[in-house]
Amino acid sequence: MGMEHSILVRVITTIMPALVRKEIQDETDRITGKSKQISPIPIHLSIFSTNDIAQTPYYDFLILPVVNLTLIDLPGLTNVAVEGQPESVVKDIEKMVRTYIDKPNSIILAISPANQDIATSDAMKLSREVDPSGERTFGVLTKLDLMDKGTNALDVLEGRAYRLQHPWVGIVNRSQADINKNTGLSFARRREREYFATSPDYGHLASKMGSEYLAKLLSQHLESVIKAKIPGIILLINKGIDEMESELDHLGRPVAVDAGAQLYTILELCRAFDRIYKEHLDGGRPGGDRIYGVFDNQLPAALRKLPFDMHLSLQNVKKIVSEADGYQPHLIAPEQGYRRLIDGSLKYFRGPAEASVDEVNRVLKALVMESIRETEAMVSG
Known part of the structure; x- marks a missing residue:
């Protein structure tokens, strides 16, 4: 056995067995020395037949390889x-x-x-x-x-x-x-x-x-x-x-190769996505009803749980109004007190409002992904 180097023998006339044998011996000696060592690394010897010569317009002849056969x-x-x-x-x-x-x-x-x-x-x-x-x-x-x-x-x-x-x-x-x-x-x-x-x-x-x-x-x-x-x-x-x-x-179908066809494909995909996404929001496809449910059910339910009965109780209103005016009594209406009552109430709205926005955002993202899948299915189909 010899080195893992490919020995390529291209011949125009009959291959001389002695030359092939010498090349194999030389290649073996290069890896194992001239002792009697062995190596599992094979010598790759490619032999081309002179009987299969194809004429080409560029070369006088072309030597073709014989049928692939691995002889070990x-x-x-x-x-x-x-x-x-x-x-x-x-x-x-x-x-x-x-x-x-x-x-x-x-x-x-x-x-x-x-x-x-x-x-x-x-x-x-x-x-x-x-x-x-x-x-x-x-x-x-x-x-x-x-x-x-x-x-x-x-x-x-x-x-x-x-x-x-x-x-x-x-x-x-x-x-x-x-x-x-x-x-x-x-x-x-x-x-x-x-x-x-x-x-x-x-x-x-x-x-x-x-x-x-x-x-x-x-x-x-x-x-x-x-x-x-x-x-x-x-x-x-x-x-x-x-x-x-x-x-x-x-x-899906093959991707266009020229710039004009690629632009047309992109625009077509965008139009298809826009139409499908609108159908999810406006009706015709499911999705818009989930957004409606956030404002019609989730948000009102959260607002009803807010402690307005405590914040707007008579005792708390009197306290806030009196503290707002300080030592200068109001002339007509306790404007500063009302403002403090309104600001306090608005702070209660913040939590449910943000939760509703997050839920609507989640629903919209899900609708975007669903619209993309439906667009791919429509275009590939």
Whole structure:
């Protein structure tokens, strides 16, 4: 595994596998060093096909990306740490592998060497744990050409030793010597076909063996999975469309973009609000009756509770009038006394009057909010 840097490979001619391999190795060395360390951070390698070239009026050609497919090359499971690796590398690799193959949409390519007992295969053991039904697991048997003479892997390839839902596929890879000599993949694939075609053990399975058949098998499986997922995807898309349309209905018609149309929309909203608000106050819509009730019921009831019988009692009137004139008796009418009586009475009115104003203000605010909601509903409808 390497750094989380995207390696973008744009090619005009055939991609050279050696160049791609070198770039991956260099990127791995940049993050882990040239030791045998591992990193869970993936290398993102984008490959563009030269077969899909679109002509444009601005460019001679445009390289288009191939179909999106995530192929994850995980490190091989190990049982011991080699020189330069931490002791935790065994668990670290298994944990990394599990994070990918646990996903229900992943296809597991469980690779095991043919020259070892399949019962000891760590890949098959781990895939059986995460995919007990075997629906996502493809068994791949390598190193068929390195088995001891007189032995073969037919029990595995024909599903007798270890049965899977999908057929086992045997392949013959390049040897380390071939890799060191940069033997081309085309030559390696041709030699692989020849091996199965001429093999006395696997000749009858030649049409269902090899890397090319494995690629075809995986492509067919991917296509079938996509077809099976399409109804659910369509259902999910339609659900999203319905939700968006419902949200658009709630938000109302599209907002105008030019200044004139925006001004017209604002004026139209104002006129609609003004009409609805007046109907609440003047009649036709509920609301005005609550204001009338404040002045017809609430305020009179509060006024009737005021202590005017004490304030305007004969004894209190005489007291206020006499105190107002002081040592100078009034000539005609006790004007100062009357004024004090009136001022005192008005102070009693202040509490009920303010309470009535607050109540009317509350009712008007509620009517404003109700009018806004009704205006939005009318315009969006």
